[in-house]
Structure formats: structure tokens, C-alpha cells
Amino acid sequence: xxxxxxxxxxxxxxxxxxxxxxxxxxxxxxxxxxxxxxxxxxxxxxxxxxxxxxxxxxxxxxxxxxxxxxxxxxxxxxxxxxxxxxxxxxxxxxxxxxxxxxxxxxxxxxxxxxxxxxxxxxxxxxxxxxxxxxxxxxxxxxxxxxxxxxxxxxxxxxxxxxxxxxxxxxxxxxxxxxxxxxxxxxxxxxxxxxxxxxxxxxxxxxxxxxxxxxxxxxxxxxxxxxxxxxxxxxxxxxxxxxxxxxxxxxxxxxxxxxxxxxxxxxxxxxxxxxxxxxxxxxxxxxxxxxxxxxxxxxxxxxxxxxxxxxxxxxxxxxxxxxxxxxxxxxxxxxxxxxxxxxxxxxxxxx
Amino acid sequence: xxxxxxxxxxxxxxxxxxxxxxxxxxxxxxxxxxxxxxxxxxxxxxxxxxxxxxxxxxxxxxxxxxxxxxxxxxxxxxxxxxxxxxxxxxxxxxxxxxxxxxxxxxxxxxxxxxxxxxxxxxxxxxxxxxxxxxxxxxxxxxxxxxxxxxxxxxxxxxxxxxxxxxxxxx
Numbered sequence: 001x002x003x004x005x006x007x008x009x010x011x012x013x014x015x016x017x018x019x020x021x022x023x024x025x026x027x028x029x030x031x032x033x034x035x036x037x038x039x040x041x042x043x044x045x046x047x048x049x050x051x052x053x054x055x056x057x058x059x060x061x062x063x064x065x066x067x068x069x070x071x072x073x074x075x076x077x078x079x080x081x082x083x084x085x086x087x088x089x090x091x092x093x094x095x096x097x098x099x100x101x102x103x104x105x106x107x108x109x110x111x112x113x114x115x116x117x118x119x120x121x122x123x124x125x126x127x128x129x130x131x132x133x134x135x136x137x138x139x140x141x142x143x144x145x146x147x148x149x150x151x152x153x154x155x156x157x158x159x160x161x162x163x164x165x166x167x168x169x170x171x172x173x174x175x176x177x178x179x180x181x182x183x184x185x186x187x188x189x190x191x192x193x194x195x196x197x198x199x200x201x202x203x204x205x206x207x208x209x210x211x212x213x214x215x216x217x218x219x220x221x222x223x224x225x226x227x228x229x230x231x232x233x234x235x236x237x238x239x240x241x242x243x244x245x246x247x248x249x250x251x252x253x254x255x256x257x258x259x260x261x262x263x264x265x266x267x268x269x270x271x272x273x274x275x276x277x278x279x280x281x282x283x284x285x286x287x288x289x290x291x292x293x294x295x296x297x298x299x300x301x302x303x304x305x306x307x308x309x310x311x312x313x314x315x316x317x318x319x320x321x322x323x324x325x326x327x328x329x330x331x332x333x334x335x336x337x338x339x340x341x342x343x344x345x346x347x348x349x350x
Numbered sequence: 351x352x353x354x355x356x357x358x359x360x361x362x363x364x365x366x367x368x369x370x371x372x373x374x375x376x377x378x379x380x381x382x383x384x385x386x387x388x389x390x391x392x393x394x395x396x397x398x399x400x401x402x403x404x405x406x407x408x409x410x411x412x413x414x415x416x417x418x419x420x421x422x423x424x425x426x427x428x429x430x431x432x433x434x435x436x437x438x439x440x441x442x443x444x445x446x447x448x449x450x451x452x453x454x455x456x457x458x459x460x461x462x463x464x465x466x467x468x469x470x471x472x473x474x475x476x477x478x479x480x481x482x483x484x485x486x487x488x489x490x491x492x493x494x495x496x497x498x499x500x501x502x503x504x505x506x507x508x509x510x511x512x513x514x515x516x517x518x519x520x
Contacts, residue, residue, distance in 0.1 A: 117402070117480075118402050118403055118480065121407070121410065124414075125409045125410045125414060127414075128409075128410055128413070128414025128415065132386070132421075135418070135421055139379065139421075139425050150425075151425065151426065154418060
């Protein structure tokens with residue numbers, strides 16, 4: 001491995017990290033603005049123009065708050081919980097293709113930290129590991145409300161992971177690859193997967209809401225029953241890490257949704273742009289297209305938060321196990337029949 | 351020493367240390383967390399052998415599913431040393447016998463797989479890619495594969511039956 005590759009990848013990793021952090025920061029601002037807009041209020045408008053410095057002020061506030069620690073025998077695990085939540089939220093961004101390629105300094109630069117040929121499985125793996133941050137943090141708090149919140153969050157995430165994985169299988173049968181770069185490339189033009197797999201998209205979307213613990217599935221922090229859920233005992237920046245991880249997760253899952261179902265960096269007329277304007281400009285526009293798509297999904301997350309009330313816990317489990325899982329299995333069957341339709345027709349003698 | 355050897359030594363140390371800590375730590379939750387770290391380091395060993403698929407599946411199945419359910423039950427049951435049930439001697443004997451049987455199966459697998467691994471090295475086929483793995487599993491090893499899935503299904507139905515039975519008795 002030569003040093004230029006190391007420099008190139010380091011630059012991409014730092015850029016992706018900075019982008020994730022910035023988006024998570026400004027999602028908190030956007031959430032308040034969207035909430036205010038939907039409720040006919042003004043929202044934050046004191047810190048900077050349009051309240052744009054509000055996230056910085058919030059960060060400063062969280063850092064300077066008193067660091068309270070419960071009397072717990074598991075002090076180390078109490079610290080590890082938020083750290084795991086934050087790192088798993090950031091890990092997924094490694095396999096996301098942010099664009100096709102740039103041609104700089106006489107070499108092709110792939111706009112992706114790493115192109116794993118099992119990128120989609122990596123994503124599922126990181127999502128399933130993300131539960132540990134919540135469970136360990138909730139248990140180490142030494143508080144029954146925290147523990148109940150953690151158990152609720154974990155059982156919800158584990159249940160919806162099943163439906164999420166099954167909905168992705170139908171997509172995989174169609175694309176025939178697990179690499180996110182190849183899945184993006186297959187959707188060139190307007191060949192988006194959402195038109196071929198609408199059911200899979202809807203199931204994945206619902207599961208993404210449940211995985212990020214967002215309303216209507218935010219039972220983990222249901223204030224009326226559980227005070228603050230798994231982060232009841234957390235204060236200062238440790239609490240901030242949990243909240244920040246939630247927004248980072250929201251950003252990453254929006255990106256995954258855009259990449260898997262809405263064409264990723266592709267936009268209509270991309271091949272024309274590559275021919276006439278060159279690779280660099282076409283791909284910068286492609287990154288812009290991906291960015292607009294994912295911002296649309298982030299807005300959708302916030303929109304739903306102020307539209308649909310919270311589910312009851314048994315309704316949540318009913319939806320996950322009795323509706324979404326059978327639906328995704330039916331979806332897999334239909335996809336299989338459509339893929340093998342010519343062989344089935346010859347077998348039956350049509 | 352090459353870089354890979356250094357990484358292997360560090361990983362092996364982590365694996366062995368966490369495996370011992372799993373057995374020796376007093377708190378059952380700490381044991382479970384050490385076991386999770388142990389599984390992650392085993393996934394690291396798979397990555398060193400350049401089998402990404404196996405590593406990720408290992409993480410998804412063991413760390414992501416089984417250990418989470420394990421932690422779940424341990425947290426809810428609030429296990430203490432005082433509540434530990436005294437095991438009768440026949441159960442202990444059964445555990446030892448089943449462990450020996452598993453060892454036998456493992457040794458048989460290692461002996462049988464040795465010529466196959468050598469074959470893969472000579473043919474230069476990319477045996478860690480999903481396409482090759484899927485073809486081998488569903489062509490050459492179709493029957494064992496189906497048997498394994500039937501075993502899992504039976505276990506699942508059995509669990510559901512056991513939990514239903516308890517409810518009926520109440």
C-alpha cells in the first residue's frame with residue numbers, strides 16, 4: 001500500500017466524520033425549526049441569524065453542566081455506554097458511497113472510505129451491535145427506570161432488525177450484490193430500486209424509524225412512564241453523546257435509505273453531465289443530489305415526529321412481529337417468483 | 351516481526367484473556383460482556399484470514415443476536431450467587447459427555463477439512479466470496495444445510511411450545 005492511498009483515505013474519512021458531526025449538530029437545529037414551523041411558532045432565533053448558532057450554544061451548555069454520577073458499582077460500564085452508542089453511530093458511514101469518482105492529481109479517487117463487497121451485511125452488523133450502548137448504559141445506571149427503558153429499547157431494536165434484514169433480502173435478490181457501490185451504480189438514470197421494491201422500501205423505512213428510536217417508536221424514552229428511559233441517570237456531555245448518537249443514526253439511516261432505494265448519487269442526466277461537463281463536476285452534482293435526498297429523509301423523520309402519536313408497547317410488538325415480518329416474507333416470495341417467471345412458465349408448460 | 355503477526359498476537363491475547371475472564375468474573379453481566387469482546391476478537395481472526403463474510407456473519411449472529419438476548423435474560427433475572435441452583439451429579443456428567451462429543455466432532459471437521467483447504471489454495475478460487483460460498487453450500491452441502499435449518503426450526507418451535515405450556519398451567 002503506497003502512502004498516497006493512505007493520505008487519500010484519511011482525507012475521505014476525516015471529511016465523512018466532519019460531515020456526520022455537522023449534520024447531527026444541525027439536525028438538532030432543524031428539528032426545532034421544523035417543530036416550530038409545524039406548530040406555528042418561531043423556534044430558536046436568538047443565537048446568530050435564524051438561530052444558526054443554537055447547536056454550538058447547546059454543546060457549550062452540555063459541556064459546562066455538572067457531571068452527575070449515580071452511585072453505581074459499574075462506573076466503567078457507565079462510561080462505556082455512551083461511547084459505544086456514539087462509535088456505532090459513526091461506524092456505518094465507512095461503507096456509504098458519497099459519489100462515483102473524482103479525477104484529481106492524475107488519479108481516480110473513489111468517494112467512499114472503503115468498498116467492502118459485503119457492505120450491506122456490514123451495515124446490518126453495526127446496527128445490531130448498536131444495541132449494546134443502550135443496554136450497557138441502562139443497566140450500569142443502577143436504576144430500575146433506566147433498566148426498563150434499556151430493555152424496552154433493546155427488545156424493540158432486536159425485533160425490528162429481523163424485519164429489516166428480511167426486507168433487504170428481497171432487494172438483494174434483485175441486485176445480486178452486497179456492495180453499496182454496485183447497488184448505487186445499478187440505479188443509474190431513473191432506475192431507482194424504490195420503483196421495483198416499494199414494499200421492501202416501506203418496511204425498511206418503518207424499521208429505520210424503530211432502529212433510531214424515533215417517534216412513533218420512541219417508547220424507550222417515554223416520559224410519562226419511564227422518566228427519561230435509558231439515559232435517565234446521565235447528565236452533561238454523556239447525555240449529550242446519547243442524544244447526538246440518535247441524530248447521527250438518523251443521518252446515517254437517511255443516507256442508507258437514499259443509497260439503497262433512491263438511486264444514491266445518481267440523478268437524471270448524469271451520463272450526459274459526465275460526457276459534457278467532465279467527471280468532477282458531474283460527481284460534485286451527484287454528491288449534491290445524494291445530499292438533497294438524505295435531507296428530504298431527515299425532514300420526513302421530523303415531520304412524522306409531529307404528526308403521528310407514540311405507539312403503545314403491545315401495538316409496537318404486534319406491528320413488528322405479526323405484520324412486518326410476514327409482509328417481508330411475502331415480498332421475498334413475490335420477488336423470487338418474478339425473477340424466476342420464465343423458468344416457472346417453461347416448467348408448467350406455458 | 352511482520353505486522354500481521356503482531357496483530358495476531360494482540361488478538362490472540364485479547365481472545366484468551368477475555369475467555370478466561372468470562373469464566374472467572376463473579377458478576378454474570380461482566381462475564382457476558384467479556385464474552386462479547388471475545389467474539390469480536392474472534393471476528394478479527396477471521397478478518398486476518400481474509401474472510402470478511404465469515405467475520406461479519408459471526409458479529410451479526412453471535413454479538414448482535416445471541417449475546418444481546420443473553421444479556422437481556424441475565425439483566426432481567428438478576429442472578430445472584432445465593433440463588434444458584436444446585437446441579438445434580440447426572441447433569442454434570444451429561445455436560446462433560448456432551449462437551450467430549452463436541453470435541454470429537456470438531457476434531458473430525460479439522461481432519462476432514464484439511465485436504466479441502468489445501469485444494470482451495472492450489473486452485474486459487476476465492477473461497478471467501480459470497481458467490482462461491484453460496485454455490486458450495488447449496489450444491490455440494492445441500493443436505494447438511496437443510497438439516498441444519500430443520501434443526502433450528504425444531505428448536506424454535508420447541509421454545510414456543512415450552513413458553514405456551516407454562517402459560518396454560520397458570
